[in-house]
Amino acid sequence: MELNRVTAEQIANEHYEVVIIGSGFGSTFFLNEAVERLAGRALVIEWGDYYPWAQQILNNQNSEFPQESTYLNRGDKPWNMTIGFGGGMNCWYALTPRFHPYDFHMKSRYGVSNDWPLGYDALERYYCDAERIMSISGDPDMATLLPRTMPFPLPPHKGTSADVLMKAAMPQHHFIVPTGRASAAN
Incomplete structure (x- = not known):
């Protein structure tokens, strides 16, 4: 190069x-x-x-x-x-999780740290923009906890054996972590 x-x-x-x-x-x-x-x-x-x-x-x-x-x-x-x-x-290992909406209200919700001057909704479209630019591979089921206005650009990677067991046991709480490593050609 x-x-x-x-x-x-x-x-x-x-x-x-x-x-x-x-x-x-x-x-x-x-x-x-x-x-x-x-x-x-x-x-x-x-x-x-x-x-x-x-x-x-x-x-x-x-x-x-x-x-x-x-x-x-x-x-x-x-x-x-x-x-x-x-x-x-x-x-960098390329993991790209979002903050949870509650993370922006730590003081008012949990009595620790400080609240952010803005909330998850104010940043959500910027998360989408960043994920698009980075071609993030992510689990669409995450939208149950982290609301999305756009789908992940790429599908999630195949989970490990432990991921498969955890997802089967707790489908609303276990997800393949979004990553900046492409899962498919785009």
Whole structure:
């Protein structure tokens, strides 16, 4: 893969419609919008480098930056983060569950945390947009707990033996978790 690497001096006098910092997961949504809506150029600035999959496997790392140098951990749980082309997507398992409608009202419902200034319904169409962009594979039965205005773009993955047993025992409470891994060609 040939990358378009440039120095700051090489682009100092160039014009871009949008400049995106980082090539990680969140940035891809901004880049998607820029590509769909803007007639111009986008610049993505990435701190880290690109490492092909074979090199990542050979060296057992996907960045020259140690993971523990990318964040301040105040707890015992280690977090995986990557400084490099693709950012955190390099260590993401691709599970894409939505928040439950009750998650937005934790203080008023359960007396803990804080309520959000908006509710599930205000975000639902944006969940659908994100799931469409990401080609999410998901279980349509989840709509019984997490209301939907659009179906998942792709059908769910085949469940494990445990999933099949759990779904048979509790069909209204067990679902194949939505994922950003395609279950079919689209």
